[in-house]
Amino acid sequence: MASSVSISSSSSFKTLTLSNPNSPRHRRRFGIAYASLGQKTLAPGVKISEGNGGLPKVDLSSPNGSEAEIYLFGACVTSWKVPNGKDLLFVRPDAVFNGKKPISGGIPHCFPQFGPGPMQQHGFARNMNWSIADSEVSEGDPVVTLELKDDSYSRSMWDFSFQALYKVTLHSKSLSTTLTVTNTDKKQLSFSTALHTYFRASITGVSVKGLKGCKTLNKDPDPSNPLEGTEERDVITFPGFVDCVYLDAPNQLHLDNGLGDAITIQNTNWSDAVLWNPYLSMESCYKDFVCVENAKIGKVLLEPEQTWIAEQRIATS
Numbered sequence: 001m002a003s004s005v006s007i008s009s010s011s012s013f014k015t016l017t018l019s020n021p022n023s024p025r026h027r028r029r030f031g032i033a034y035a036s037l038g039q040k041t042l043a044p045g046v047k048i049s050e051g052n053g054g055l056p057k058v059d060l061s062s063p064n065g066s067e068a069e070i071y072l073f074g075a076c077v078t079s080w081k082v083p084n085g086k087d088l089l090f091v092r093p094d095a096v097f098n099g100k101k102p103i104s105g106g107i108p109h110c111f112p113q114f115g116p117g118p119m120q121q122h123g124f125a126r127n128m129n130w131s132i133a134d135s136e137v138s139e140g141d142p143v144v145t146l147e148l149k150d151d152s153y154s155r156s157m158w159d160f161s162f163q164a165l166y167k168v169t170l171h172s173k174s175l176s177t178t179l180t181v182t183n184t185d186k187k188q189l190s191f192s193t194a195l196h197t198y199f200r201a202s203i204t205g206v207s208v209k210g211l212k213g214c215k216t217l218n219k220d221p222d223p224s225n226p227l228e229g230t231e232e233r234d235v236i237t238f239p240g241f242v243d244c245v246y247l248d249a250p251n252q253l254h255l256d257n258g259l260g261d262a263i264t265i266q267n268t269n270w271s272d273a274v275l276w277n278p279y280l281s282m283e284s285c286y287k288d289f290v291c292v293e294n295a296k297i298g299k300v301l302l303e304p305e306q307t308w309i310a311e312q313r314i315a316t317s
């Protein structure tokens with residue numbers, strides 16, 4: 001992949017495009033781009049900084065003390081700190097920041113395939129560089145919108161022209177993420193997707209409420225041949241390996257992270273949910289996180305120029 005940095009501006013925003021951010025040449029040029037972007041071009045509370053592995057990230061900070069960071073690589077939110085300084089997201093200790101492998105933790109995207117399927121697991125959006133499309137302050141809260149478009153890499157796996165916009169809004173005690181996918185092709189396309197959120201947790205104390213009565217597709221023991229069932233429990237705990245899809249899940253789930261935080265996970269238009277904890281297959285860290293994912297497992301069909309929008313809002317009390 002060639003190294004490049006480009007900044008283009010339209011009437012309301014500037015776009016910073018980065019590729020192969022791990023190369024020394026790229027880092028040099030990123031420095032220039034960073035300087036010339038300056039803070040003036042971004043809204044108050046929205047900054048660009050150099051993250052792990054030299055990868056660029058967007059830092060959001062709100063006047064009331066909450067903070068978030070989002071890597072352009074994968075548009076991955078890796079940190080969400082509430083005003084008391086606690087980070088409610090988790091990045092795995094084996095996560096790499098090399099601009100090639102997806103970042104394992106935070107809120108990775110699964111797009112345009114949740115998986116398993118013909119493409120690489122969880123699609124390609126989590127290992128492509130997104131660009132900054134816009135930033136603003138909305139009712140005092142910092143907002144950044146990242147953008148992903150097809151290129152030769154995405155087309156080698158999924159031969160469609162598309163635009164994905166990912167708007168991240170940092171509120172005082174909640175983080176809202178809105179994904180908007182538009183078919184910019186001349187033919188119909190379809191995809192499945194998820195926000196694969198890793199919450200920091202103490203797994204023996206974790207519980208999830210709100211899924212009773214949902215149809216389940218249990219990926220344990222065979223992810224490619226899930227077992228159908230119905231969730232009978234009011235309160236789901238994690239005494240062992242869990243990898244389960246919940247179809248037609250409600251718009252609000254309640255997570256007790258076992259660390260003293262009650263987190264609500266609200267959504268609009270994410271029809272399904274996924275619970276995952278790898279248990280002993282990730283012995284060094286499985287006790288420290290749980291994935292509660294908003295997902296769209298059934299295919300979304302988009303005709304040319306059609307758009308699909310879904311929002312997730314995670315909040316503490």
Ligand SMILES: O=P(O)(O)OC[C@H]1O[C@@H](O)[C@H](O)[C@@H](O)[C@@H]1O
Binds near residue numbers: 105
């Ligand atoms: O790609 P990651 O972050 O390691 O996550 C993998 C897991 O992601 C979950 O969403 C899937 O349900 C699991 O089947 C899968 O193993």
